[in-house]
Amino acid sequence: MGVRRQNGKFLPPSKMDAGEPPIKPHKHHHHSAAATHTLSLYLTNGLFFSLFFSVAYFLLHRWRDKIRNSMPLHVISFSELAAVASLIASFVYLLGFFGFLDLFQSPPPPPNPIPTTPWTTLSPPAPPQLTNRSRPNFPQFRRGNRRFRRIRQNAVVLARIEARGLPEGGVDTAGGSGKDHRKISDRFALGRIPVGIAGPLLLDGKEFSVPMATTEGCLVASTNRGCKAMYLCGGATSVVLRDGMTRAPVVRFGTAKRAAELKFYLEDPENFDTLAVVFNKSSRFGRLQGIQCAIAGKNVYMRFRCSTGDAMGMNMVSKGVQNVLDFLQNDFSDMDVIGISGNFCSDKKPAAVNWIEGRGKSVVCEAIIKEEVVNKVLKTNVAALVELNMLKNLTGSAMAGALGGFNAHASNIVSAVYIATGQDPAQNVESSHCITMMEAVNDGKDLHISVTMPSIEVGTVGGGTQLASQSACLNLLGVKGASKDSPGSNSRLLASIVAGAVLAGELSLMSALAAGQLVNSHMKYNRSSKDVTKVQAT
Numbered sequence: 001m002g003v004r005r006q007n008g009k010f011l012p013p014s015k016m017d018a019g020e021p022p023i024k025p026h027k028h029h030h031h032s033a034a035a036t037h038t039l040s041l042y043l044t045n046g047l048f049f050s051l052f053f054s055v056a057y058f059l060l061h062r063w064r065d066k067i068r069n070s071m072p073l074h075v076i077s078f079s080e081l082a083a084v085a086s087l088i089a090s091f092v093y094l095l096g097f098f099g100f101l102d103l104f105q106s107p108p109p110p111p112n113p114i115p116t117t118p119w120t121t122l123s124p125p126a127p128p129q130l131t132n133r134s135r136p137n138f139p140q141f142r143r144g145n146r147r148f149r150r151i152r153q154n155a156v157v158l159a160r161i162e163a164r165g166l167p168e169g170g171v172d173t174a175g176g177s178g179k180d181h182r183k184i185s186d187r188f189a190l191g192r193i194p195v196g197i198a199g200p201l202l203l204d205g206k207e208f209s210v211p212m213a214t215t216e217g218c219l220v221a222s223t224n225r226g227c228k229a230m231y232l233c234g235g236a237t238s239v240v241l242r243d244g245m246t247r248a249p250v251v252r253f254g255t256a257k258r259a260a261e262l263k264f265y266l267e268d269p270e271n272f273d274t275l276a277v278v279f280n281k282s283s284r285f286g287r288l289q290g291i292q293c294a295i296a297g298k299n300v301y302m303r304f305r306c307s308t309g310d311a312m313g314m315n316m317v318s319k320g321v322q323n324v325l326d327f328l329q330n331d332f333s334d335m336d337v338i339g340i341s342g343n344f345c346s347d348k349k350p351a352a353v354n355w356i357e358g359r360g361k362s363v364v365c366e367a368i369i370k371e372e373v374v375n376k377v378l379k380t381n382v383a384a385l386v387e388l389n390m391l392k393n394l395t396g397s398a399m400a401g402a403l404g405g406f407n408a409h410a411s412n413i414v415s416a417v418y419i420a421t422g423q424d425p426a427q428n429v430e431s432s433h434c435i436t437m438m439e440a441v442n443d444g445k446d447l448h449i450s451v452t453m454p455s456i457e458v459g460t461v462g463g464g465t466q467l468a469s470q471s472a473c474l475n476l477l478g479v480k481g482a483s484k485d486s487p488g489s490n491s492r493l494l495a496s497i498v499a500g501a502v503l504a505g506e507l508s509l510m511s512a513l514a515a516g517q518l519v520n521s522h523m524k525y526n527r528s529s530k531d532v533t534k535v536q537a538t
Contacts, residue, residue: 045097052090055083145377148231152224155200155209195420195473196220201227202235203365203500210501211473212416218521219412219505222512226504229369229377236367236503238496242358243488244289245313245457247321248303250342251335259300262332263293266302278327279320285309285487286316292357294344301344303353310482310491312360312424312459314347348426355404355433360457361495365503366450374447378511382440382447388514389438404433407451408513413505417498418458421477422470427457431498436506451503458498460490 062080066073076084193213198220200207210227212220230236253259265271272291279288285308292303304324308316318340325337341347346354353359374382397406411432418425434453441448460479464470474480477497479490512518 048090048093048097051086052094055087055090059083059087145232148228151200151207151231152228155197155207193419195469198223198501198504199227200231201497201500201504202231203496204237205235208477208497208500210417210497211420211476212413212501213419214412214416216412219416222508222521223413223501223505225377225511226506226508227501229373229507230367230504232373232377233368233370236365236500238363238365238499240361240363240492240496242362242454243307243360243492244305244358245308245317246303246305246345246359247314247317247340248301248342248344248346249321249325249340250299250301250338250344251325252299252338253332253334253336254298256295256298258332258334259295259298262300262328262335263295265331266291266293275324275327278323279304279306282319282323283308283316285311286313286320288320299338299342301342303344303357307488308459308491309487310460310489311462312427312457312491315462346430348424348429350403350429350433352403354430354455356454359430359455361492362454363456363495363499364450364452365496365499366448367503367507368441369447369449369507371445371447374511378507378515379517380511380514382444384514385447385510386438386440388510389436392510392513393436404430404435404454406435407432407502408436408506408509410434410436410451410453410502410506413502414456414498417501420470420473421458421494422464422467422474423458424463430455431457434502436510438510449503449507451499451506453499453502456495456498458491458494460494 059080062083063073065071193215195211195213196219198210198212201210210223212223214220251262253262266275272288275291276288280286287307289305289307292305294301294303302321304317304321306313306317306320321340325340328335343349343351344353345359369378371382374380374385378385393406393408411428414432415425415428417423418428418431431453433455434451437448437450437452439448440446459465460474461482465474465480471480474494477494479494479497481490483489509518512521
């Protein structure tokens with residue numbers, strides 16, 4: 001459906017000329033600041049590397065000739081003097097390039113031990129006082145802090161260059177041509193959602209720049225602070241516990257006895273291989289893992305679980321279930337299929353079956369945060385975090401009757417990453433099931449934090465992952481498309497990244513709550529600073 005814009009207004013197709021081609025967006029031909037900065041950085045590095053080795057080669061040859069001719073080495077010409085100066089200058093530059101100069105820098109003054117920039121943390125100007133304890137001095141921490149900021153700056157620059165399919169405004173400017181145009185029916189426009197980069201997230205020994213599409217002002221900055229704290233402590237580790245998508249049709253019989261016969265048939269191990277052959281014939285990657293049945297009177301709910309490769313897999317499992325239903329009609333001709341989805345799956349709804357049995361990818365992610373990082377980066381202490389987690393995430397959620405909501409704000413991070421990477425945003429409901437655990441370790445000095453998420457539903461092929469912006473974000477994470485070497489590994493890695501980002505977000509928000517920084521942070525990044533009473537008076 002064509003839409004034309006004139007004087008800030010959209011015109012319907014009826015007011016467009018029949019033979020007039022659609023208006024093409026204007027393309028900017030100037031280079032971005034990020035690309036220019038990176039190019040100049042590469043040229044400078046190449047210059048000094050070449051200068052160092054060429055001057056060293058020149059001096060070695062001159063000194064070899066002097067030794068052969070029995071000439072004094074301390075007598076040097078002007079060219080040799082210039083070569084020595086160039087060698088020293090290039091050597092000092094290379095020391096700074098590899099980070100060795102940080103070892104000789106004097107520590108910053110005590111009133112401001114950690115210089116901050118707008119992208120680093122949500123830290124207030126004055127950190128809270130530590131009870132019965134003076135502020136410690138951590139030179140090793142300061143060196144790691146400076147190193148993280150350098151890596152953070154380089155990661156953001158490289159992320160902007162690598163995500164070439166992601167327009168600067170966060171929306172496809174090509175007008176949705178090709179496959180993009182057919183992703184949804186009756187589309188007439190594209191919505192703009194800002195996309196930020198959190199990280200680097202150090203997860204399982206690898207660094208990831210995590211794209212987040214959100215309209216919340218300080219969400220990316222808060223998640224980035226958690227990434228920074230984990231990075232300074234060696235990063236986080238994750239384990240995928242289970243991987244299987246589910247679909248649960250509902251069928252009805254004339255009697256409850258007949259319904260029970262189907263349940264016994266489906267759960268009999270001797271029949272599984274036959275059912276698996278019927279189920280698996282619809283896909284190269286869909287492989288039946290198990291069937292769980294529940295009865296309500298004459299109705300049977302059959303929860304099929306299968307692997308789906310790198311796809312999220314709803315369509316894949318639905319096709320396999322349809323094959324099995326058709327096969328069962330041979331022995332259960334009186335079976336009445338009410339619906340291919342009977343809500344026992346359970347999709348896009350909070351459900352105990354997902355919380356207990358899992359759906360999609362079940363992931364646990366953990367990290368140990370050192371005491372000095374808790375004090376200096378998170379501006380709180382280990383004891384306060386452990387107490388707050390128990391009273392808020394565990395006891396408070398239980399008082400509210402929460403179902404899978406034993407966390408601070410997992411849904412915030414899950415939604416932002418889902419929208420940025422082309423996942424189904426509605427599946428944020430069950431994908432945000434999360435329990436956050438905190439415990440003091442190492443004689444109470446350090447903090448062990450973990451998130452357990454039993455139903456992360458993600459894919460790296462199909463659906464919204466094929467859109468230009470979302471495809472660029474997946475490419476930024478290194479998980480775009482299907483894995484040729486190990487089917488399913490890209491989607492499992494994406495699920496681990498989601499859990500790692502949630503861990504960072506939980507750590508930062510809980511620290512802000514424990515230190516009393518939440519309101520100030522939101523007023524700084526997400527609200528106007530105007531005095532409302534004065535505005536109303538005028």
